[in-house]
Amino acid sequence: EVQLVESGGGLVQPGGSLRLSCAASGFRFSDYAMGWVRQAPGKGLEWVSGMSSIGAGGATIHADSVKGRFTISRDNAKTTLYLQMNSLEPEDTAVYYCAKSKYATILYNRGDVNVFDSRGQGTQVTVSS
Numbered sequence: 001e002v003q004l005v006e007s008g009g010g011l012v013q014p015g016g017s018l019r020l021s022c023a024a025s026g027f028r029f030s031d032y033a034m035g036w037v038r039q040a041p042g043k044g045l046e047w048v049s050g051m052s053s054i055g056a057g058g059a060t061i062h063a064d065s066v067k068g069r070f071t072i073s074r075d076n077a078k079t080t081l082y083l084q085m086n087s088l089e090p091e092d093t094a095v096y097y098c099a100k101s102k103y104a105t106i107l108y109n110r111g112d113v114n115v116f117d118s119r120g121q122g123t124q125v126t127v128s129s
Helices: none
Strands: 003-007 010-012 018-025 034-039 045-051 060-062 070-075 080-085 094-101 116-119 123-127
Touching: 003 094, 018 034, 018 094, 018 123, 034 070, 034 080, 034 116, 045 070, 045 080, 045 094, 060 070
Parallel strands: 010 123
Antiparallel strands: 003 018, 018 080, 034 045, 034 094, 045 060, 070 080, 094 116, 094 123
């Protein structure tokens, strides 16, 4: 059974930073692309960042809204996915979900949340002064 457990969310002031972590288990983590999606209050699910498996090249992709501010990374030995979020803005306020892709590469249907077949319970990020 796939399990994805996020942590690291919280309340931060505009301009601040947070690092989200996602502990994965129940599948061969190194074989799959992974990503982060988010859902703001009253809005649909939004694709944030994704990373291919290292074997598929380790490519990373970020949504235009977070490019240059967010960095996705993974530690296959620890089966953990990370999202470093810098220069946070109030518009980044959302529940952030770690997600497992159906594929090894994140380059298929980039930006499409439907490439993910599992996600965690989410962690709340609130950016406010």
